[in-house]
Amino acid sequence: MSLYIDITKRLKHFTLSTSFSCHPGQLTAIVGPSGAGKTSLIRLIAGLEAPDTGTLFFNNTPWVEMHKGYSMPTNKRKIGLVFQEYTLFPHMDIRQNINFGASNTIHIDELMHTFGIYHLRRERPHSISGGERQRAAFCQALASQPDLLLLDEPFSALDVKTRSFLCGLLADLKTSLNIPIIHVTHDLREANLLGDAIMALENGQIAPDWLSRQYHLHNNLLYPNTSAYL
Amino acid sequence: MSLYIDITKRLKHFTLSTSFSCHPGQLTAIVGPSGAGKTSLIRLIAGLEAPDTGTLFFNNTPWVEMHKGYSMPTNKRKIGLVFQEYTLFPHMDIRQNINFGASNTIHIDELMHTFGIYHLRRERPHSISGGERQRAAFCQALASQPDLLLLDEPFSALDVKTRSFLCGLLADLKTSLNIPIIHVTHDLREANLLGDAIMALENGQIAPDWLSRQYHLHNNLLYPNTSAYL
Amino acid sequence: ENAVIASGAGYKKMVNALNAAYKHETGRSLDILFGNMGRVLMLAKQSGKVDLVLGDESFLVGNNLSLSVRQELGKGKLVLAFAESSAFSTESDLDTIKAQRIALPDFKKAVYGKAAREYLINSGRLPRIQPKLVEVATVPQVFSYLTTNEVDMGFLNLTHALNVADKLGGFVVIDESQYSPIHIMTGLLRTSRHKEEAMVFLKFLKTPLAQSIIHENGL
């Protein structure tokens, strides 16, 4: 149940080109500046877009083999994905949303309790808060009992407390789910705490030195010199 | 040019009820757990929803006087708002988006340069990254030269570097714009650094002690006890 | 501005021919509009712009159209027409079992439908062939079903049958004594704004040239 990636794809301003692997029970944290290609990478793994060249293997099954022109459809890949922009179905309430992709062995109610959204189970997505929606989307992805979990900044709309609670939960999930997890985050501390591996993307390339360049910024949130422009 | 708020509104699970004021050149940071009513408060100030009771004055002009049944339409209020879920217009490119509400004295190109999205000016919103969109939405709000700036987690999709850069920018903006700014954030450090006042919301009420309760969490991001549930 | 004549669509060919001859003879011409008789009546009553009507008398007069002049053109004649691919060719084929469907226009409201019914009653056929009858609304409809072989034979008027003779497997003219006479006429509306023009045309209709055109068209 390991994921092997080796792909390239031409984006607007640069070429995304990465090669790495990801193993069960491990969390690969992906960090990097805005526009580095993180979301694009996640979409490629999910099969929402096809790479230009390369291969993708999961559990020794080919998902993508571009030299053969093969790409497995998204719905066959058994993945869970929490989008940066959570897209719950507006015509279902929260419970139905979570139930929609659920395997029947999972306990939806428990899951909703854990994420603190049980009291919202009958609400429609448009009538709950941003952070609540984000948690509901997380539940939805987990309820489908995926073989691979892809997270694109799933905590961005959460307050510190909820966020740190869910970080803890994610750490537990690593072992209890025992599947590969790829986690895109902007929080370097989070990446450090959770990640078994940390991969920095910059302009579509893996940038091993990007991380060290960041640390002084992170440790004391400073104002860089910005000139007033108005 | 000060904002005076004293309103209540019944939400699904509690009543939002706040009263505070906000002055030119000052930034009021609003923090609080997910679902506390922060976005709802911003929407009330913007006039996208009407409160049940209360008043709202800006610069001695009534914006809302519910006892008279009066509520000034949103488009008369001259506000800038960056939504939690950035909604750029899909049929316009980034430049047109920013230009759309712009007063003609503003230098759009300079603004885009400052936010590092000048090279994306001809792209449509769907073909840029999440963080890039967030910055474009910020530019759009600023370009309209508002009398009041409302920010609902405008930095959530940004990496540390860009985020800290924009924080610095925002600190500069406080003095250069000299208008009241209300800034919803999940980052307590950010709230501390930028806020002239920090207001914590919990269940729709101002909760003065919430902040102190958070600090130990923030200072060492710990895993709370979470039981594995799967 | 020309005078307007509203005519039943079944007389299209004849009216066109009359108008052409009229133009040739006098240098004047009419504006012509065609429709089914219902439309002709409605337009005549409501539009205020129709000067002359052309159609069967019982319908036009029966519906209280206010006319200042009436002029008969001739008698409408009922025919029994056969589908091109059918083997039928005589009146007596009405009685064979092989004829499965016989179409006729609405026999309460359409003038040739009434005539066909009278004929069937007078010839004593009605009770027997009643089950085979397909009563549709209009003459053109009967013809449509004939050409598509949907029915084996059907009742039309002679004018129409002549117009489309090449698409029929023949027709026979029914003896005029078997149904009450059908008077085809033109009339000048009281509301006409081109009375003089119209009168010139009515006068033209009496000329031998016009009469021969009318006759050629089965009236």
Place this chain on the structure above:
Amino acid sequence: MDFVEILIQPETLGPLWLTTKVLVIAGCFHLLIGILLGYYLTNGQSMMRLIVDFFVTLPLVFPPIATGFILLMLLGRAGLIGRHIPFEIVFSFSGVVLASFISGLPLIVKPLIAALRGDVGKLAETAKILGKSDWQIFWLVLLPNVKKNIAAGWFLALGRSLGEVGITLMLGGNIIGRTNTLSLEIYNSVFTGEFERAIILSSLIGVFSLGIFTALKRLSAI
């Protein structure tokens, strides 16, 4: 003749009942086949799809009487298709239903396609990730989210079916007591100069459509 009298005549009640039956059946087909066509025409692009799309649209742009005549040639006793069909279409109830169905079909299909090609694509992505097939996504995610557009389109289709004259006349035959719908009765009334009757029947159709109108407003607001 007064209003009520005309209303309760068997010559009015017959067509009224026929129209109701036709509308119910054609309406169900519109919804079902319209939606299936919506699925077919929005999943991928091929020459065949373009052709189907074109033919679905034709009855809209052809004068009804021409469409009716073409169908008569195809479906009649001796027609290309009619020859092979075991039951009668022309002059029968099924002919009337078919006429109603065909005339209304483009009006539900076209708006549906426009809606399905819109913003709902993002939701389809999420559903795909949750392991759903195109077919499931269509029924469970896309359709519920274009419900308003379907209701609007369905209303147009039903309305057109209700008012249709030309095709029904040709296929059904306008046979009194059997295939004369309410609209054909109006046509007949005008044809024979009974204008009062035409107006009364028209107001009946007006009431009918007001019913559909409000029903669909409710439906799409659910």
Place this chain on the structure above:
Amino acid sequence: MDFVEILIQPETLGPLWLTTKVLVIAGCFHLLIGILLGYYLTNGQSMMRLIVDFFVTLPLVFPPIATGFILLMLLGRAGLIGRHIPFEIVFSFSGVVLASFISGLPLIVKPLIAALRGDVGKLAETAKILGKSDWQIFWLVLLPNVKKNIAAGWFLALGRSLGEVGITLMLGGNIIGRTNTLSLEIYNSVFTGEFERAIILSSLIGVFSLGIFTALKRLSAI
């Protein structure tokens, strides 16, 4: 008679040219007035709006001949409205245009309303915050985002106008050489048994609609 011969007859070219003119003018009105009605009918709810909505829809559900009859009574020389209009509508070019316009109008208005009531509301909020008026929001934000739906509706409206017979006959009069559109010519041909001519003219209409079809596909894909 062969194809080309029939095509180049003045009896064909006249109606063809007339139809083109009518379609261009009615099409512009559809777009303009359809969109304005879309604005009116989606901004707020009042009794008046419901009534307008209903009347816009009527020509769809009424048999064309009934609509034509009613319009004739209203707009004729002695009609309630016609009395006060300085120019002639009945039997004139403007009558034909009006008939085309009225028959197609519901088909652009209804889908447009359904689309405007959809997801585009969120975009309207952003625009409101940027200080735009309802009117500006409608033209600059909402319309560009329902462009596909407008194109689909416009196509339906144009198609209906093209195929319309009943109302055109009443208002225009089907006067040979003056107000006989292509569709009326087809109607006339079928009525008098000139089926070849009907079929050739129909294929002309088919080509016409194919033209509109592709043009609008392009347009909405911009």
